[in-house]
Amino acid sequence: xxxxxxxxxxxxxxxxxxxxxxxxxxxxxxxxxxxxxxxxxxxxxxxxxxxxxxxxxxxxxxxxxxxxxxxxxxxxxxxxxxxxxxxxxxxxxxxxxxxxxxxxxxxxxxxxxxxx
Numbered sequence: 263x264x265x266x267x268x269x270x271x272x273x274x275x276x277x278x279x280x281x282x283x284x285x286x287x288x289x290x291x292x293x294x295x296x297x298x299x300x301x302x303x304x305x306x307x308x309x310x311x312x313x314x315x316x317x318x319x320x321x322x323x324x325x326x327x328x329x330x331x332x333x334x335x336x337x338x339x340x341x342x343x344x345x346x347x348x349x350x351x352x353x354x355x356x357x358x359x360x361x362x363x364x365x366x367x368x369x370x371x372x373x374x375x376x377x378x
Contacts (some may be wrong), residue, residue, distance in 0.1 A: 277327050277328065278328070279291070279327070279328035279329075279330045279342060279344045281375045283327075285327050285346055286327055286328075286344050286345075286346070286375060287347075287375055288346075288347035288350065288375060289325075289327065289344060289345045289346045289347050289349045289350065289374075289375050290344075290345045290349045290350055290355060290372060290373065290374050290375065291342055291343065291344045291345070291372075291373050291375070292342070292343040292344075292345075292358060292359060292362055292370050292371070292372055293340060293341060293342045293343075293370070293371050293373070294340070294341050294362070294366055294368045294369060294370050294371065295334065295338050295339070295340050295341075295368075296338065296339045296340075296341060296366065296368060297336075297337065297338045298337065299337075299339065304331075304339065307331075307341075307366070308331055310365060311329050311331070311341070311343075311365070312329065314329075314361075314362075314365060315329045315343065320357065320358075320361060321354075321357065322345070322348075322349065322354045322357060322358055325345045325346050325348045325349040325354055326343060326344070326345055326349075327344045327345060327346055328342075328343075328344040329341075329342070329343050329344070330342045330344075341366065343358070343362065345358070350374055355372055359372055
């Protein structure tokens with residue numbers, strides 16, 4: 263069974279980090295797989311991600327709807343950050359991607375949820 267930690271923006275109702283959720287349906291998610299972290303490193307990373315997502319430390323913090331860290335097989339973890347439809351804006355995507363890559367020291371993948 264997978265372990266996961268998730269923080270959601272409760273001011274937006276009971277949104278969930280899924281494409282099917284109306285708040286995320288037209289948004290974007292940022293993700294990265296992280297390998298080889300100790301429990302202490304994982305706790306430290308989670309704390310940084312929570313502060314990053316709920317603090318007002320960047321221009322686009324209001325567009326973040328959820329942050330999730332999921333345990334994968336082999337000791338890896340998948341990090342996800344979800345945004346609303348305003349998160350699709352090029353400036354928002356670029357800024358969040360750059361900041362997350364610095365925070366995680368890892369490559370970030372970006373997927374739009376908008377159906378073409």
